[in-house]
Amino acid sequence: MGVTRTDIFSTEQNALADLAKAMGHPARIAILEYLLKSDTCICGDLVDVLPLSQPTVSQHLKVLKSVGLIKGCVEGTRVSYCIDREKWLAVRNQMNAFFDL
Amino acid sequence: MGVTRTDIFSTEQNALADLAKAMGHPARIAILEYLLKSDTCICGDLVDVLPLSQPTVSQHLKVLKSVGLIKGCVEGTRVSYCIDREKWLAVRNQMNAFFDL
């Protein structure tokens, strides 16, 4: 019915699935790659770099933020996003653990 | 419009996103975990193990097979699925490379 049965799975299974889902769009992969490269954590540039509209980029950023992979730092009128390094390492370990099962 | 703009991203970005997307459902995580544990690569049991209908399980298996994470081995009326170990290692490396960027 278009709705995922999260209730019948473990917290860990849902968490891993949510992370994977957030990474399950090429635009979000591109955004993560861009943020990984630029430690300066620029945001508005993403709209220039990606051939997507500003609302669409904003939407993708929201998805990535919702799972904690990135953080938004407000700086005046601008919001500069950056990788949440702590979460990033945690997710890396989570992925490693899964693929080493 | 519900349709992902794959054309504006690289093959690598789309490939990684497709893999993540396939992993982006708790039922598919559960299926992968089950197949990782049972080297005997049973299939029909998945329908008993998971509180999902047979068509739904079959659908999830199809998604995992489409990205190559699992293989289906026909054995009479039964089809026993198993992890594609070669692909599994490749994906693990792909993920590692991404998270080590």
Place this chain on the structure above:
DNA sequence: TTGTTTTATCGTAATATTGCAATATAGCAA
């Protein structure tokens, strides 16, 4: 104050996903 810039949100249309009942298909047994 009024403008400008930047980002977020709203509203909407098109498409995708999820889940299941019903049915089809394939292999085997009798």
Place this chain on the structure above:
DNA sequence: TTGCTATATTGCAATATTACGATAAAACAA
């Protein structure tokens, strides 16, 4: 052949996702 078992496919309804134009909100400049 018929019947049984196991899996795949079809069809459908409900919901989710994607994308973008329009607009709102927030901070700053003049």
